[in-house]
Amino acid sequence: MAADGTRNIQLQVTNNTSETFTVFYANIVATNCQWISGEQAKVGQMLAASASVTWGVYTTDANGSPAAEVRLKGSKGSLIGFELKNLYDDIALVSVELAASINYSLQSPSTGLQAFCKAIIAPSS
Numbered sequence: 339m340a341a342d343g344t345r346n347i348q349l350q351v352t353n354n355t356s357e358t359f360t361v362f363y364a365n366i367v368a369t370n371c372q373w374i375s376g377e378q379a380k381v382g383q384m385l386a387a388s389a390s391v392t393w394g395v396y397t398t399d400a401n402g403s404p405a406a407e408v409r410l411k412g413s414k415g416s417l418i419g420f421e422l423k424n425l426y427d428d429i430a431l432v433s434v435e436l437a438a439s440i441n442y443s444l445q446s447p448s449t450g451l452q453a454f455c456k457a458i459i460a461p462s463s
Contacts, residue, residue: 346374346396347404347424347453349432351385354460355440357412359385364393368405368423371397379408393422401426416440424453438462 353359364379366372373379374394385391395404405423412418416437424430430453434442439462447455 344396344398345400345402345404345424345426345451346394347406347422347430347432347447348374348377348392348394348455349420349422349447350390350392350454350456351420352390352456352458353385353387354458355412355416356387356461357414357416358387359410359412359416359418361385361408362411363407363409366395366404366406367421368395368397368403370399370402371395371404371406373406379406385410393420395422412437412440414439418459420457422447422455424451430455432457 361383377394379393395406397404403425409419419435421433430447432455445456447453
């Protein structure tokens with residue numbers, strides 16, 4: 339978790355599919371931002387079936403908006419993309435793009451300087 343007084347956003351992803359996902363793209367898309375220690379998405383990082391991971395970014399810039407993008411590919415070919423950001427006006431947003439074979443449920447991100455969200459990915463019915 340970022341230090342108090344910084345604007346951050348964290349996303350916890352739980353994989354309820356039978357696929358193992360591998361991060362093939364992870365990037366901070368805003369200036370003056372860093373990954374939260376221990377919550378960095380890294381290319382090659384794996385998210386096994388029934389596992390969870392938390393990714394987070396932060397900024398100490400009072401007018402900053404931390405934002406990151408993470409993309410994964412599943413062992414069965416499914417693609418998932420996450421975009422997370424916490425805007426300077428304390429509105430936090432998480433966008434999800436995914437393959438037709440995957441569904442997700444999203445707990446809306448909290449708002450304020452520190453924002454947290456949960457996403458659960460599952461096979462399509």
